[in-house]
Amino acid sequence: MIHMKDVRKVYESSNTLALDQVNITVEDGEFVFLVGPSGSGKTTIMKLITGEIRPTSGEIIVNDFDMTKIKRRKLPKMRRTLGVVFQDYRLIENMTVYDNVAFAMRVVGAANKDIKKRVPYILELVGLEGREKRMPNELSGGEQQRVAIARALVNNPRMIVADEPTGNLDPVRSLELMLLFEKINEMGTTVVVVTHEKELVNAFSKRVITIDGGNLISDGMDGYYSYEIE
Amino acid sequence: MGITAMRLSRYGYLIREGFRSITTHGFMSFASVTIMMACLIIMGSFSLISVNIDSLIKDLENENEMVAYVDESIADEAEAASLQSSIEAVPNVASVEFVSRTEAMDNFMSQYDSDFSVGIDEEVFRHRFVIQLADIALMSDTKAALESVDGIAKVLAHLEYASFFVTVRNIVSVVSLVLIVILVFVSVFIMSNTIKLTTFGRREEIAIMKMVGASNGFIRLPFVVEGLVLGILGGGLAYVAEWGIYTLISSKLVSGLAGSFISIVPFSTMAMPLLAVYMGTGILVGAFGGVNAIRNYLKV
Numbered sequence: 001m002i003h004m005k006d007v008r009k010v011y012e013s014s015n016t017l018a019l020d021q022v023n024i025t026v027e028d029g030e031f032v033f034l035v036g037p038s039g040s041g042k043t044t045i046m047k048l049i050t051g052e053i054r055p056t057s058g059e060i061i062v063n064d065f066d067m068t069k070i071k072r073r074k075l076p077k078m079r080r081t082l083g084v085v086f087q088d089y090r091l092i093e094n095m096t097v098y099d100n101v102a103f104a105m106r107v108v109g110a111a112n113k114d115i116k117k118r119v120p121y122i123l124e125l126v127g128l129e130g131r132e133k134r135m136p137n138e139l140s141g142g143e144q145q146r147v148a149i150a151r152a153l154v155n156n157p158r159m160i161v162a163d164e165p166t167g168n169l170d171p172v173r174s175l176e177l178m179l180l181f182e183k184i185n186e187m188g189t190t191v192v193v194v195t196h197e198k199e200l201v202n203a204f205s206k207r208v209i210t211i212d213g214g215n216l217i218s219d220g221m222d223g224y225y226s227y228e229i230e
Numbered sequence: 231m232g233i234t235a236m237r238l239s240r241y242g243y244l245i246r247e248g249f250r251s252i253t254t255h256g257f258m259s260f261a262s263v264t265i266m267m268a269c270l271i272i273m274g275s276f277s278l279i280s281v282n283i284d285s286l287i288k289d290l291e292n293e294n295e296m297v298a299y300v301d302e303s304i305a306d307e308a309e310a311a312s313l314q315s316s317i318e319a320v321p322n323v324a325s326v327e328f329v330s331r332t333e334a335m336d337n338f339m340s341q342y343d344s345d346f347s348v349g350i351d352e353e354v355f356r357h358r359f360v361i362q363l364a365d366i367a368l369m370s371d372t373k374a375a376l377e378s379v380d381g382i383a384k385v386l387a388h389l390e391y392a393s394f395f396v397t398v399r400n401i402v403s404v405v406s407l408v409l410i411v412i413l414v415f416v417s418v419f420i421m422s423n424t425i426k427l428t429t430f431g432r433r434e435e436i437a438i439m440k441m442v443g444a445s446n447g448f449i450r451l452p453f454v455v456e457g458l459v460l461g462i463l464g465g466g467l468a469y470v471a472e473w474g475i476y477t478l479i480s481s482k483l484v485s486g487l488a489g490s491f492i493s494i495v496p497f498s499t500m501a502m503p504l505l506a507v508y509m510g511t512g513i514l515v516g517a518f519g520g521v522n523a524i525r526n527y528l529k530v
Contacts, residue, residue, distance in 0.1 A: 050441065073445075073446075076440075076443045076444060076445045076446075077443070078443075079440070079441060079442065079443035080442075080443035082443075084441050084442075090434065090437070090438050090441075092434075092435050092438065094254070103438075103442075104442040106243050107439055107442050107443060107444040107448060108442075108443055108444075151442065152442075155442070155443070
C-alpha cells in the first residue's frame with residue numbers, strides 16, 4: 001500500500017522542484033502504471049517509496065511505514081516488504097543466476113534449507129528453470145530482467161516496484177515481462193510499474209497515474225495512456 | 231533452535247564471504263598485507279631502536295654514581311657504616327655501598343703509581359658511601375636530601391652528566407612516540423584506502439544489498455572479516471620479518487666492533503610484547519580499515 005498526501009520534493013543542491021503537492025494512493029493488490037516523460041518526477045516518486053530520499057513536505061506511508069519519520073535503522077525492515085526491479089537489472093556479475101536470487105534471501109537471514117526450496121520455485125515461476133548455473137552475461141536481456149524479478153519476488157514482498165523494467169528490451173520481451181508482472185499481481189502482490197512506453201501501457205487495462213513537471217496530471221482506470229507526452 | 235541455526239548459517243555465510251573476497255581480489259589483498267607489513271616493520275624497528283637506546287642509557291646511568299662523604303668527626307668505621315640505613319631511607323636511592331677510608335686509600339693506590347702515593351696517610355681519606363639512583367632525573371633533589379642526613383659532610387654528584395642522559399632519553403622517547411603514532415595513522419589510512427579500492431568495485435553489490443533490505447551490520451561484516459584477516463596476516467608476517475632482521479643485525483653488531491662497547495637487548499626478552507603489539511595493531515587497523523572503507527556506501 002502506498003499513501004502519498006501533499007508530497008513536495010525540492011532538491012536543495014540544485015534548487016529543483018521535482019514534485020509539487022502530489023496525492024497518490026495505491027491499495028494492496030492493485031496493478032498500477034506510473035507514467036510520464038523523462039524528468040517528470042517518476043524516479044523521484046520511486047526513490048521516495050524505497051526510502052532513498054525524503055520528501056520536503058507532505059506525508060508518505062509505504063506498507064504501513066511512515067517514510068517521513070522512518071529511522072535509518074528501520075529502513076532495511078521496510079525494504080524487505082518491497083521488491084525493486086531496475087531498468088539495468090542490477091545483477092551481481094560474478095554470481096550465478098541461483099546465487100543472485102539466493103543472495104536476497106541470505107540478506108534477510110533465511111536458513112539454507114529454505115533457500116534451497118524457495119529459489120528453484122521462484123526461478124520456475126519466472127520461466128528460468130534450467131538456467132540456475134548460468135552467469136548473468138550468458139543470458140539475454142529479457143532473461144536477466146527475469147532474474148531481477150525473481151530476486152525481487154523471492155522474499156515474498158507485499159509490493160513490487162519496477163522502474164522502467166522494459167527499457168532495455170524489445171517489444172516482444174517487454175510484453176512477456178508485463179504478462180509476468182500481471183501473473184505476479186494475480187497471485188496477490190501489489191505491482192507498480194514506472195514506464196514511458198505508451199503502447200505497452202495501452203496493451204493492458206490497468207490503472208494509469210500520469211506525472212509531468214512534478215504534478216499529478218491524471219489518475220484513472222481507463223487502462224490507456226491518456227496524456228500525450230511532448 | 232530454528233532461529234539459532236538461521237543465525238549460524240547467516241554468520242557462516244558472511245564470514246565465508248569475507249574470506250572469498252580476499253581470494254577474489256587477490257592483488258589488492260596482497261597489496262594490503264605488504265603495506266601493512268612495511269608500516270609495522272618500520273614502526274617496530276623504531277621501537278626496537280628506542281628500546282636499545284634506552285637500555286644503553288640505563289647502563290650509562292648505572293655507571294653515573296654519587297659519592298656521599300662521611301663527616302670527619304666520625305672516625306670510627308662502625309659508626310660511619312651505621313649511617314647506611316639513613317642513606318637507604320632517602321627516596322630514589324637504589325643501592326648503597328659503604329667504602330671505608332682504608333678501602334678508599336687502597337683503591338686510590340691501585341689507580342696511581344706508588345711514587346705518587348708514597349707518604350699519603352689513610353687519615354687523608356674519609357669514609358664514604360657509593361650510591362646508585364633509581365632515576366637520575368631526580369639527582370639534584372636526592373643530592374640535597376643526602377646532604378641533610380646527619381653525619382654526611384658532602385655529596386659528590388655529576389649533575390651535568392645526569393642532565394645530559396635525561397635529555398637524550400626524553401628526546402628518544404618523544405621521537406619514537408611521534409613516529410609510532412604517525413605510522414599507525416599511515417597504516418590505517420593506507421589499509422582503509424586499499425580496502426576502499428576493493429569496495430569501489432563492489433559498490434553496485436552494496437547498493438543491491440541495501441535495496442533488498444540488508445542491514446548495515448550484514449553488509450559490513452564481510453568487510454570487517456576481510457580487514458581482520460588481512461591485518462592478522464600483515465601483523466604476523468611483519469613480526470616474523472622483524473624477528474629475522476633484528477636477529478641478523480644484532481648478531482652482526484655483536485660480532486663486529488660495536489659489540490665491544492654496546493650490549494644489544496635480546497629479541498627473546500621483547501618477543502611476547504612485540505607479538506601482542508603487532509597482532510593488536512594488525513587487528514585494529516584491519517577492522518577499522520574495513521569499517522571505514524564502506525562507511526560512505528552505507529548512507530543510502
